[in-house]
Amino acid sequence: MASSLLARNVVRSAHALPTLRVLSTSSVLRKDFVQELYLKELKNYKAPLAAQDAHVSAVKPLVVPSAPTPPSFPSSSELASELKAYESSQPTLADAAPVSTSSSESAAGAQAFLQFLEQDLPKEEAHH
Template identity: 55%
Template sequence: MKFLRQAINGVRSARSFSSSAVSRKDFIQDLYVKELKSYKAPPPAKDAHVGAVKQYTIPPAPKAPSLPSDVAAELNAYDASEPSKDAAPKAAATTTTETAGEGAETFLAFLEKDEPKAEAHH
């Protein structure tokens, strides 16, 4: 037990005696900071930007829109290019034979109708 106390006291005394970080100097850090402070960047060359920056040119002014000289011919050409109502596809207009010609009430009644029960297999 006595040996244990001496060992603990020895450790405590060793911990209390340490060198101060302030008294130790880091010569490498001091040299690095001194070199950083003394560094001067070289002056830029006069033509350093040549080749790295494109010359700016103003884009040409847009033209003002103009009316066509022959409006009637333009309208006729548009009417000719527009598809007629008779040529519309009829696939969208087809419906099933059950609901064709029936109203919404008949359709809702069809939906509310009970499903036929499946026959039980014995």
């Protein structure tokens, strides 16, 4: 008897599945009109056809540059003549900077500077 009662409960529970109810606060779904309009226009868009020779104005023709010419080196006779001309020329004194101080003044100034460096520094009291 217990087994038949158990069998009836299983059959009832299989037939009596809970039903789901969908609760909605609004009966009409609100659509996004901007999105709908955008999708409609996107589907209707046709890309303009490109002309067959459109690439001609965008691409320059290839022009291979001419081969560079090797540098020309002076001959040994030209080098010898330039070297002789350089050796025979006298240097100009206009390029040299004039020295305004005499050697005794600069030696005295250097000696004074060295004495200044050798002086003992005054001792400062520590501040606490």
